[in-house]
Amino acid sequence: MRLLTRQPSVLFLGCLLALTLLAVGCGGAAPATSATIAAPTSDGALAAATVPAGGAALPTSTAPAAPDQGAYPAAESVNPYPSEGEAALPADSYPAPPTEEALLEPRFRIDQPVTAATTTITGQAPPNLALAIMDVSYGGVPLGSGRSDENGAFSIPVSGLIQGNRIGLAIAELPEGMDLVQTAETYFPHRGEGFQNLPNLGVFYDTTLVQ
Numbered sequence: 001m002r003l004l005t006r007q008p009s010v011l012f013l014g015c016l017l018a019l020t021l022l023a024v025g026c027g028g029a030a031p032a033t034s035a036t037i038a039a040p041t042s043d044g045a046l047a048a049a050t051v052p053a054g055g056a057a058l059p060t061s062t063a064p065a066a067p068d069q070g071a072y073p074a075a076e077s078v079n080p081y082p083s084e085g086e087a088a089l090p091a092d093s094y095p096a097p098p099t100e101e102a103l104l105e106p107r108f109r110i111d112q113p114v115t116a117a118t119t120t121i122t123g124q125a126p127p128n129l130a131l132a133i134m135d136v137s138y139g140g141v142p143l144g145s146g147r148s149d150e151n152g153a154f155s156i157p158v159s160g161l162i163q164g165n166r167i168g169l170a171i172a173e174l175p176e177g178m179d180l181v182q183t184a185e186t187y188f189p190h191r192g193e194g195f196q197n198l199p200n201l202g203v204f205y206d207t208t209l210v211q
Contacts, residue, residue, distance in 0.1 A: 101189065106152040108169055108192040108205035115211045116163040120155055123169065123206070126190050127152045130173035137165035140201045145172050161210050168196065168204030 109124045121133050125148040133156050135141040146156035161167065169192070174183050184203060192206030 103191070104189040107190050108187075108195075110167075110169055110192070110194075110206050110208045112208065113211050114161070114167065114208055116161050118161055118210075119157060119159065121158050121167075121169075122153075122155045124148075124152050125154055125169070125205070126187060129171055129175070129187075131156060132170050132172040133158050134168050134170055134202070134204070135160070135162070135165055136168045136196070136198070136201065136204060136207055137162075140168075143167060163210050165210050166207050167210060168194075168202075168207040170202055170204050 106124050106126060108126075111122045111124075114121065121144065125131060127148055127150050129148045130145070131148060131154055132145045133143045135143055141160075143160055144156045144158035146154050148154040171183065171187065174180065175186075178186065187205065190205065194204075194207035196204045196207050198204070
């Protein structure tokens with residue numbers, strides 16, 4: 001009979017112990033704490049930023065430090081136009097426009113008019129030059145030759161002029177002591193109004209159409 005009265009007490013104590021352990025297991029855990037780190041501010045002080053345990057850092061309203069304004073040189077202000085009281089750029093700062101080459105007298109010239117019936121070509125050239133009249137339209141066929149006098153005048157007999165063809169006045173022989181390049185450089189300033197330099201034909205210091 002004694003054993004029966006003790007058994008309920010043991011069961012009661014066992015249940016009470018189980019409930020106590022259950023309560024400790026469910027509500028006894030300590031709350032999670034947050035860690036605090038320091039973030040630099042623009043004035044060098046440290047501002048607290050809260051980071052939840054096991055989580056990412058929360059954004060703060062603290063702005064990042066601005067760069068030191070003295071770290072970069074200030075941009076210089078350049079005024080491309082002179083202000084009042086300042087001198088403008090000198091005129092020689094800009095290239096001068098090219099000047100036309102001066103023409104020298106006496107110039108090469110075939111007297112006009114020239115017709116198919118003309119038998120003598122007259123005109124003007126630098127003095128003492130061997131000259132030739134050539135048919136430019138027919139590939140430089142010679143029509144006559146002669147020489148300018150001490151004053152530069154010439155009179156050259158010709159034949160075979162064709163109406164509508166262009167004839168030209170050329171230097172027949174290189175002057176003494178000059179090569180082809182020197183001759184061209186020397187007499188180019190004396191060129192006439194009808195000057196033509198034609199590849200494979202030659203240099204004609206004046207030309208005209210046969211009427």
